[in-house]
Amino acid sequence: MQTTVRNAEYTKKYNRNLVIKLLMAEPMFRSELARKTGLTRATISNIVDELIAEGLVLEEKGAVPKKGRTPVPLILNETGLYAVGVYMSRASFSVGLVNIKGEIISIKELSPDFAKTTSEMLTEIGAIINELVLKSKIERKKILGVGISSP
Numbered sequence: 809m810q811t812t813v814r815n816a817e818y819t820k821k822y823n824r825n826l827v828i829k830l831l832m833a834e835p836m837f838r839s840e841l842a843r844k845t846g847l848t849r850a851t852i853s854n855i856v857d858e859l860i861a862e863g864l865v866l867e868e869k870g871a872v873p874k875k876g877r878t879p880v881p882l883i884l885n886e887t888g889l890y891a892v893g894v895y896m897s898r899a900s901f902s903v904g905l906v907n908i909k910g911e912i913i914s915i916k917e918l919s920p921d922f923a924k925t926t927s928e929m930l931t932e933i934g935a936i937i938n939e940l941v942l943k944s945k946i947e948r949k950k951i952l953g954v955g956i957s958s959p
Contacts, residue, residue: 823847827855828864828884832909835868835881856882864888864908884908889952892937896920896958901929903936905944914940 814822826845830836836844842852859865865888868881886907895902904915916936920929941948 823851824855824859827852827859828908831865831882831884835883837879837881839879841882862888886911887946888950890946890950891952892940892954894933894937894954894956896956901933903933903940905937905940905946913946914944916940 823845827841830841830844838849838852838856841847841856842849845852847855856865860867864885866883866885868883886909889908890913891906891908893902893904893906895904898920900917901920902915902917905913907913916939918932918936924932937954941951
């Protein structure tokens with residue numbers, strides 16, 4: 809049996825992604841995140857504090873204070889990161905901008921022009937991406953990447 813060695817950097821990224829994935833589904837308290845991930849509360853607090861500092865997670869306001877420390881629900885910041893998706897088929901092209909939750913912010917569809925070269929089509933797709941980003945008023949540094957799908 810072959811075992812895979814994981815280093816601390818890999819484990820840190822894995823745990824961050826696990827927390828983000830759970831928060832994508834629903835708001836949670838730090839204690840819930842610890843219970844669902846199996847990580848310690850201290851580890852969860854460190855991860856959450858980093859994600860809050862990066863603007864990816866927000867503490868939901870409006871909790872009614874009680875005696876002692878009131879748990880605050882954590883939510884994923886929908887405006888924290890974005891991605892671009894490009895779908896290309898013979899019938900149409902679609903270029904979309906989605907938030908971190910996968911919700912469509914903006915989309916544009918066009919018919920392919922088979923008279924254009926590959927380079928010209930890629931230039932056109934790049935221009936559409938720029939147009940969507942400008943129209944949505946999103947900072948470019950918040951765009952995580954571009955995914956392309958073509959049957």
